[in-house]
Amino acid sequence: xxxxxxxxxxxxxxxxxxxxxxxxxxxxxxxxxxxxxxxxxxxxxxxxxxxxxxxxxxxxxxxxxxxxxxxxxxxxxxxxxxxxxxxxxxxxxxxxxxxxxxxxxxxxxxxxxxxxxxxxxxxxxxxxxxxxxxxxxxxxxxxxxxxxxxxxxxxxxxxxxxxxxxxxxxxxxxxxxxxxxxxxxxxxxxxxxxxxxxxxxxxxxxxxxxxxxxxxxxxxxxxxxxxxxxxxxxxxxxxxxxxxxxxxxxxxxxxxxxxxxxxxxxxxxxx
Numbered sequence: 001x002x003x004x005x006x007x008x009x010x011x012x013x014x015x016x017x018x019x020x021x022x023x024x025x026x027x028x029x030x031x032x033x034x035x036x037x038x039x040x041x042x043x044x045x046x047x048x049x050x051x052x053x054x055x056x057x058x059x060x061x062x063x064x065x066x067x068x069x070x071x072x073x074x075x076x077x078x079x080x081x082x083x084x085x086x087x088x089x090x091x092x093x094x095x096x097x098x099x100x101x102x103x104x105x106x107x108x109x110x111x112x113x114x115x116x117x118x119x120x121x122x123x124x125x126x127x128x129x130x131x132x133x134x135x136x137x138x139x140x141x142x143x144x145x146x147x148x149x150x151x152x153x154x155x156x157x158x159x160x161x162x163x164x165x166x167x168x169x170x171x172x173x174x175x176x177x178x179x180x181x182x183x184x185x186x187x188x189x190x191x192x193x194x195x196x197x198x199x200x201x202x203x204x205x206x207x208x209x210x211x212x213x214x215x216x217x218x219x220x221x222x223x224x225x226x227x228x229x230x231x232x233x234x235x236x237x238x239x240x241x242x243x244x245x246x247x248x249x250x251x252x253x254x255x256x257x258x259x260x261x262x263x264x265x266x267x268x269x270x271x
Contacts, residue, residue, distance in 0.1 A: 006116050006132050009083065009109040013119040014130065016059050017105045020052040020089055021123035024096070024105070027051075048096075049073060052089035056107065060085055072219045084110045086222040092195030101125055106197040108222035118223030120197045129201040129227050137204050137230035149231040152206040154254030155188075160209035162251070162259065163191040163199045167215045172271050176214065179268045186262070196248075200224025203250055204231035210251030210259050214268060221248055236260060238269050 068079025127141030
């Protein structure tokens with residue numbers, strides 16, 4: 001039976017993700033106005049991104065005023081309830097900017113420092129993924145139907161389809177491209193989706209065998225990491241460490257056991 005707090009947090013995360021997704025989908029202007037830049041001119045933050053985070057934080061704080069927040073667009077407060085929301089209001093900003101469908105709203109709820117609820121909505125794909133700690137992962141939508149998520153049976157590494165992402169800073173991207181060049185002959189192929197949250201959900205849904213990336217923030221992976229783990233994936237960072245800025249690896253168990261040390265040997269954690 002679902003913990004009442006977890007059930008409350010899940011319901012609120014679903015509502016916030018749905019409403020933010022509708023705002024982003026329906027309010028996307030033909031000529032996006034850029035509000036700011038991050039690490040380089042390629043990495044744009046749109047006005048819609050900021051508006052979506054405000055919608056999410058206003059909705060949640062209106063219902064649970066004592067909760068804390070950590071958001072990509074600046075939301076940061078400790079709160080006093082023991083619950084903190086980790087929010088990426090628009091994961092896949094460049095996809096969104098170009099009108100590509102793989103962008104997402106990612107909302108996770110932590111309780112006393114542990115992620116207990118994760119919701120990832122992909123409005124243009126008509127899908128929503130969610131997980132509750134210890135309660136499994138599920139998806140609803142046009143592509144998935146409504147079903148429990150279970151990772152694919154693990155193939156040999158040379159038959160594994162693995163996704164990754166690249167940093168927006170050119171020098172870092174060059175190194176990541178070299179790692180990918182060395183990795184490709186050892187896999188079935190590599191994909192580059194453009195949204196870490198979507199990649200983690202696709203792993204959970206059996207559409208990928210693995211995923212890795214360097215340079216992720218907590219809001220990039222909090223919800224997707226829980227969804228992947230509850231679907232049976234293993235997640236981590238460098239060997240013996242949790243997912244972090246240095247490296248995030250997620251895969252079906254047998255693929256993870258071979259992919260993580262290989263990425264360590266190839267220096268995927270290094271700029």
